[in-house]
Amino acid sequence: MGRPKGSKTGSVFFNKSKGKWFCEYYVIDKDTHKEVVKQKTVSSEEEGKQFLSSLQYQKGNEIFIKNNGIPLGKLMRSNVQRKLDMNLISENQYARVLKTIQIIEKNDIANRKIEDITSDDIQTYINSLKDYSNSYIKKLMEQFTQSYTLAMNKGYITKNPMLDVVKPKSTKSDKEVRAMTLEEQKAFTDYLLNRQIEEEPYKNVYLIQMYTGLRVGEALALKSGDIDLRKNLIRINKTLTTDKNGKVVMGNTTKTYAGIREVPIPEFIRDSIIEQMEISKSQRDHQLFISPNGSYVDNRNVNRILKKRLSELDITGISTHSLRHTYGTRCVEAGMRAVAIQRLMGHKDVSVTLNTYTSVFNKYKEDELEKVNNYYKDNEIIRKNIPNIIEDDIYFSEDYFNRRLRILKEIYLIEHEQLRTGVISFPEYEENVKILKQLSQQEADFDYDEDYEKTATLIQTEYILEQFFNRKNKGERQLT
Secondary structure, X not given: OOOOOOOOOOEEEEEOOOOEEEEEEEEEOOOOOOEEEEEEEEOOHHHXXXXXXXXXXXXXXXXXXXXXOOEHHHHHXXXXXXXXXXXXXXXXXXXXXXXXXXXXXOOHHHHOEHHHOOHHHHHHHHHOOOOOOHHHHHHXXXXXXXXXHHHHHHOOOOOOHHHHOOOOOXXXXXXXXXXXXXXXXXXXXXXXXXXXXXXXXXXXXXXXXXXXXOOHHHHHOOEHHHEEOOOOEEEEOOOEEEOOOXXXXXXXXXXXXXXOEEEEOOHHHXXXXXXXXXXXXXXXXXXXXXOOOOOOOOHHHHHHHHHHHHHHOOOOOOOHHHHHHHHHHHXXXXXXXXXXXHHHHOOOOHHHHHHHOHHXXXXXXXXXXXXXXXXXXXXXXXXXXXXXXXXXXXXXXXXXXXXXXHHHHHHHHHHHHHHHOOOOOHHHHHHHHHHHXXXXXXXXXXXXXXXXXXXXXXXXXXXXXXXXXXXXXXXXXXXX
């Protein structure tokens, strides 16, 4: 097929000498504001035509849209291409979104015109995804939402059907990233430290991740110049990623702006990092890690080898991301503040840290709350004469029931004083004491013969409350 005469909508042609398909299209130069022609290679004639169509929708070509309508799939492609052109997303993100759109294109809904698709049509399609993960459903719904928002903004439609669409809940449980246990971490660390670099070329990647919390792409992007041995720091300012064709490339920055950070080097892996720096002297750009063919390391290979090694140690459910998660978990367990963990991990804000490590924080929150309670007491913020009703170590002993008796007496005295000084009304006072009596009665429901001391104490408590009610019925407001 020869090259046809181009039009302002562009053209697709096959270059015989190069053996490739090309797409020629027109864009407005941002500096001169004039229309210029550009070319790009495509894998097939069909891909070229799809690109040209999405470009016309992106430009808002009214004649083209009026004559052809806007298929949903083409609008989605147009939207992601627009974001790439505006540098709102990276090539890696572009490739991932395109894969999501390709999944939607397997369904007939992608070929229908956006103005003909109802909210019920979209809901039916989204509901058919319930057997997939929640994150998968969310990704697909985002493409519908973004595309219809664009269509509304462009004036292609007058009503947004996504307003009535509800995200269904997946039948699958959300998959959580598991951190290594202390025993697993010790076993894997011992394994790595006792292996030569020739045996385990990525051993130092794993150690760096496990003990500094770097993302695998950040660790693989490190150069010798990023290590400051004098200050004992690692400077993170970039990451390995992939372009829109899936090729591993060096990114210009980290995953998020907050990812640009410095982390301390633990003393026990300092020698391992120095070892890797020596190796980097003979590698391009002094990269710490390079694949056998001299290219950047594909993190998928690093993850595959990790799982294989761990299976030999009978450790399962761990990935390269789990190594980073392990570091964050140990930080929480050590009592580090959330904001400090956020900065070390390179999270965008502290809410990400709190959400990521919710279960770990919950495990230790009781100890932290006890610190706060002790602080209140030590600084006399809480009056010492107010009883602590909740007991942590409840067991039936003479000491426990003596404490319980004292607490009931103190509660009564507080209630009586509040009534006397007008803080509470008599009905409120009466109701409070009634509750106290009910609680006492519940605790008294035991076998007297089996635990004489306990029941005797409860009888004393019951006597105090009965004495109160008898005096109250006689009009007496004070107990002696």
